[in-house]
Amino acid sequence: MTAAGRLLVDIHTHVYLPRYASLLRKRTSVPLIRSATTREGTTEERLLILDHEPSGGRPVGAQYWDREEKLKFMDRHGIDVSVVSTANPWLDFLPAPQAHSLASELNNDLEEYCASSPDATAQGYSIKRLYGFGLLPLVPEISTSALLEIVQQISELPHLRGLIMGTRGIGKGLDDEALDPVWAAIEKAGLVIFLHPHYGVDGKAWGDKDNGHVLPLALGFPFETTIAATRLILSGVFDRFPTLRLLLAHSGGALPALSSRLASCIDHDPVVASRLKHDARYYLGRLYLDAVAYGPEELGFVSDTIARSERYISGSSVSPAPDRSSGSKRMLFGTDHPFFPPLSSTEKWKSVVENLESIDAVQGWSQADKDGVRGKNAMELFKLRE
Amino acid sequence: MTAAGRLLVDIHTHVYLPRYASLLRKRTSVPLIRSATTREGTTEERLLILDHEPSGGRPVGAQYWDREEKLKFMDRHGIDVSVVSTANPWLDFLPAPQAHSLASELNNDLEEYCASSPDATAQGYSIKRLYGFGLLPLVPEISTSALLEIVQQISELPHLRGLIMGTRGIGKGLDDEALDPVWAAIEKAGLVIFLHPHYGVDGKAWGDKDNGHVLPLALGFPFETTIAATRLILSGVFDRFPTLRLLLAHSGGALPALSSRLASCIDHDPVVASRLKHDARYYLGRLYLDAVAYGPEELGFVSDTIARSERYISGSSVSPAPDRSSGSKRMLFGTDHPFFPPLSSTEKWKSVVENLESIDAVQGWSQADKDGVRGKNAMELFKLRE
Numbered sequence A, B: 001m002t003a004a005g006r007l008l009v010d011i012h013t014h015v016y017l018p019r020y021a022s023l024l025r026k027r028t029s030v031p032l033i034r035s036a037t038t039r040e041g042t043t044e045e046r047l048l049i050l051d052h053e054p055s056g057g058r059p060v061g062a063q064y065w066d067r068e069e070k071l072k073f074m075d076r077h078g079i080d081v082s083v084v085s086t087a088n089p090w091l092d093f094l095p096a097p098q099a100h101s102l103a104s105e106l107n108n109d110l111e112e113y114c115a116s117s118p119d120a121t122a123q124g125y126s127i128k129r130l131y132g133f134g135l136l137p138l139v140p141e142i143s144t145s146a147l148l149e150i151v152q153q154i155s156e157l158p159h160l161r162g163l164i165m166g167t168r169g170i171g172k173g174l175d176d177e178a179l180d181p182v183w184a185a186i187e188k189a190g191l192v193i194f195l196h197p198h199y200g201v202d203g204k205a206w207g208d209k210d211n212g213h214v215l216p217l218a219l220g221f222p223f224e225t226t227i228a229a230t231r232l233i234l235s236g237v238f239d240r241f242p243t244l245r246l247l248l249a250h251s252g253g254a255l256p257a258l259s260s261r262l263a264s265c266i267d268h269d270p271v272v273a274s275r276l277k278h279d280a281r282y283y284l285g286r287l288y289l290d291a292v293a294y295g296p297e298e299l300g301f302v303s304d305t306i307a308r309s310e311r312y313i314s315g316s317s318v319s320p321a322p323d324r325s326s327g328s329k330r331m332l333f334g335t336d337h338p339f340f341p342p343l344s345s346t347e348k349w350k351s352v353v354e355n356l357e358s359i360d361a362v363q364g365w366s367q368a369d370k371d372g373v374r375g376k377n378a379m380e381l382f383k384l385r386e
Helices: A018-026 A067-077 A096-115 A144-156 A177-189 A214-234 A255-267 A280-284 A296-312 A324-330 A350-361 A367-381 B018-026 B067-076 B096-115 B144-156 B177-189 B214-234 B255-267 B280-284 B296-312 B324-330 B350-361 B367-381
Strands: A009-015 A032-037 A043-048 A058-060 A081-086 A130-135 A160-165 A192-195 A245-248 A288-290 B009-015 B032-037 B043-048 B058-060 B081-086 B130-135 B160-165 B192-195 B245-248 B288-290
Touching (some): A009 A067, A009 A367, A018 A096, A067 A081, A081 A096, A081 A367, A096 A130, A096 A160, A130 A144, A144 A177, A192 A214, A214 A255, A214 B214, A214 B255, A255 A280, A255 A296, A255 B214, A255 B255, A255 B350, A280 A296, A296 A324, A296 A350, A296 B255, A350 B255, B009 B367, B018 B032, B018 B096, B067 B081, B081 B096, B081 B160, B096 B130, B096 B144, B096 B160, B130 B144, B144 B160, B144 B177, B214 B255, B296 B324, B296 B350, B324 B367
Parallel strands (some): A009 A081, A130 A160, A160 A192, A192 A245, A245 A288, B130 B160, B245 B288
Antiparallel strands (some): A032 A043, B032 B043, B043 B058
16 A cells, blocks of 8 residues: 555546547548558558658557556556546547537546546545546637536546646637636636647748657647747736646746746836736746656756746745745656657656656655655645545 | 956847948848837837837847947946847848858958957956857858858958857758758867847747737747757757857757757657767757856756766766756856847846846856856857957
8 A cells, every 4th residue: 555645646648538539530631540551461550640740640559548558557657546638639620519529428438437447555545546637629619608518517527637728729829818718617616727739830940851750749849838828828817817727738848948038028028018917937836837857957947947936926025046845846747658658668668767767866856845746746736535 | 457267258249230230221121120200200210120020120229230339238237248249130031142242241340340349458368348250141042162161251350259140051941961061161160150049930829919029039039949959959960060069049948948858759759769879968068058048047957958968978877966067167148139128228237137147146056157157158168368
């Protein structure tokens, strides 16, 4: 039995539920799953989720939809609990009525996926091994009432503790005031929003060379998250919804590293300078960030930018050096499973081991801080107690 | 008299030389300078350097071209020496023959601008107050011989110690093998390349809201630098030209923060995994980065990513925590003058004060490290001794 405070909880882990995978198999434009014959004459399925995807898409198999594979992966890496989310591109490509009905069905599917999962063997608590982020039908022409209905559905499904979303909103991005009733409902329901990229930035930026998926994944994904979170800050969403809980994928991308530059650019721009209640850096302390950054220096720095946020409350005169320890409280372990499988078969996935070793190696984090990032912060944020 | 080891040297400071400003005044498409009548009935000049520039461009005046204004700015902020560069978009918009002849003329102009500048009052050294980065005519259809001729010109002008360039190369970016002879010549001449953004990323990413210049400047600029530097790494330029000296604007943008993610994505991509000699993080220790990041946590983190690079030499088995002190050796103070003027008139510019205070507040940097970043590193990198 693991003490509940020492559980390892993975909050960045994806699934294409069987209903979703079936839909992808029927499609003829991306996103889609197609069957292909390998050089060896066997049949494999390949997933294409991006236009102009290099290498004819990536091979997919049971680890993308089969719950037993998720549990095996968790066992292999010592993960006690996973908070699972549908992988991108979610419902973004569907017409509004279909997105609406499929969101409702997939949320019920995910509830069943979690509710019927095994119990985690945690001392003093009754916990399932699987919880979930629901899906909103955030697509153009969806009605506000349809969105609010699905927020209500998610809030009533006992094993869903948040929802995952991309960056396009209902077509104009997340800084669209039309979303204000949705933020209000999510805030009131106490659900965590997991903000995740899919589109990157315009592919012309990557040039002509064949660099595989490296540029769109290593740079495009975090750039997209950075832009979306920055536009949310600039739009005043965090001033209007002060208890909204937003979790950013990939440790917030480039937002922590560019946050002082952002504050300086705001300071120097008459259009924006007077709009926000606080210095831009204040809002970073309001966010939650996964610990999927692959290096201890990155994690330490990200926790610095969370910790320093109180220096930037409007009117504040405190300016102590930030205490990394306090910044760690809003950071949460994740794996990005089933993406980033190792090229060669190994017992443990290198990407997972790197992220765990990084947490362990952050200078200035106590053992309690590390336990927090490994699981305790997630236990509290997602109220994983029954 | 200031001891030479304590000089304040600004390596990120721009000028539109009079010959360049005259050209911009004659143009009818961006980049251009136009005269406008203000609400008060006076005439002012406005600079437009980007398509769809918000607010009708920015007001410009003598601080953009007049050397006396540069020296006054330096005096006001205690800057002993500036290494001046033409501001973006350089010669990018010109046909090859005109870019070629203008590069040559502007390099001579800048040599004169520096050579006839006052002496800095430094103990034990004879130093001018102004040095420069020359211009290459990096535009489509330019011949390699024209580029090599200009590299040669710059290397022979005694007060030019490097060259500034954007990210487009001769049309296909900086990872274009056609540039290999240029890298070879620059490396051989010992010139420093200052890599600076101009284009950002596709503006559709910024959405419909009026956020002034904030998004393209705070995010677009550093994203562009990050992409260009990453493409250089992926193309193997640093393996082929091991003593090439590249200085990245704005502390490398998001490259330090995304470098472990970059390394992980490379590891997981069969197309790229075997191409490079070292882990991507190794190459960060080969770069020089300005200290224009507006926050002490940012500067400390950037120096960590430089310092840790030796962990990532191929075959290395050392894995000590990085020593920030050693990372500071490749970081150099800059102001970005005459951009980011304060909105209200003040004795000192807030952006400059912030960057100086940030250097002073980095945890783990000794006074010698801070003196290095303030000037001594630049003295060595640009060999500012006569």
